[in-house]
Amino acid sequence: MDKRPTIIDVATLAGVSKSTVSLVLQQSPLVKQETRDDVRRAMAQLGYVYNRAAANLRSSNAGLIGVVINDLRNPFFTEFATSLQMALSARGYATVLANTDEDPALQTQVIGAMLEHGVSALIVSPAYGDETAFDAIARANVPALQVLRQVVPTSRAPFAAPDYPTGSRLATEHLLAQGAQHIAFVGGLEGRAVTQLRMSGYLATLAAHGMTPLHLPGRPGRAFGREAARRLAEQHPSVDAVLCFNDLTALGLLTGCTEQGRAIGQSLKIVGFDDIEDCAQVYPALSSVRCDIAGFGQRMAETVLEWLENDHRPPPETVTPVTLIPRASSLS
Known part of the structure; x- marks a missing residue:
């Protein structure tokens, strides 16, 4: 028996993110009509059937953004995370936050847990030493930003940092x-x-x-x-x-x-x-x-939500001004 098509299959065929497909299935007004039409055509072509009962069980995770920080003991990163969380909250999104303490193994663990719990997108200030976590993000087809430091090519995850x-x-x-x-x-x-x-x-x-x-x-x-x-x-x-x-x-x-x-x-x-x-x-x-860094956090919130809601993937690299x-x- 052939494997039943998944939401990831629909996202891949439509050329959008998994989170965008979820928003379409939830009849969200945040997604533009053209994108909704693309997703529905992909669903029809694949024979995808939306299991609304199962989705309702997951609804508590809708609008959840994962934020992973390499060193929250440093006030620089704390201010960024706080500004980011406040900006996301103002748009109706909840944030789940993790500190990896520069430990790549812990980074892989917390990102895997966030993906399992259905985060809509990830913003990661990454630890150095291992790219495994970004492999998992790619398999899940979830929008992800690298911020403040870069560990994988921008083709895999857009990067943003001050100049x-x-x-x-x-x-x-x-x-x-x-x-x-x-x-x-x-x-x-x-x-x-x-x-x-x-x-x-x-x-x-x-x-x-x-x-x-x-x-x-x-x-x-x-x-x-x-x-x-x-x-x-x-x-x-x-x-x-x-x-x-x-x-x-x-x-x-x-x-x-x-x-x-x-x-x-x-x-x-x-x-x-x-x-x-x-x-x-x-x-x-x-x-x-x-x-x-506070303004940078607000900008990253806007960037990831534009990607999530309107499927506007950010440029490979974003550099913000310094003084x-x-x-x-x-x-x-």
Whole structure:
């Protein structure tokens, strides 16, 4: 006996997502008429029969969006997730949120569970190390966005992030304008795409000025930043300015320099990256590259709902603007 056609078969033939087919079956007004006609033709061609009784049992999951974040301990990602959830809620969608703590095996587990529970779409800030989770997403034919960092080709899942290269260029140009002679980049694990992106503007700017870069790699965070202050003082005393991979690293660097009695803004200028709330509250106030992560979260909500409701797949890559916010830590 031939296998009965599934909703995924209908979606594939109609050239739409599984979630769009579900909306058509639920007679949702969110789907445009042309798309509804395409889905119904595919159903007729395949002989697909909608089991409304079974669908009613699943109805509690309708409008559920999965959000998977690699590190919710970092305020940058927390602010993104909060903004995203609020924007989705305003449009009537519920959110299920998971933190993977940079563990690819956990990422595969939580995404698999979300798919089993019928999420309509996924927004993933992914952990590095394994693409298994995206294989499962592809098999389920569920719309999925990669945000803030990329681990699979954009042909498999569109990618969106702030303009990291421009951010590091603006920060480096600012430090040079403040008279810096030896600028280091502190934090970020070697070989990771997000580290390369956040360093690229720094490297290009120094190259244009005939200056030699210095990277102190490490898992970005306060502990590493504090340790980096000691290493800079002992091993690289000529460094007079630092661009950090993120604000947590920069905040740790501020602490370490304070312990050494080093004058921030004079002996050493520091710029962070992301502009989390703490940057304006610490002393001295921390200069940072502002990514408008709250606005980014709202935009990603709009993007995934446009894909889900109107079948408008986003472009392969979306880059959002950044600005530099100078404060006392980098001003003479």
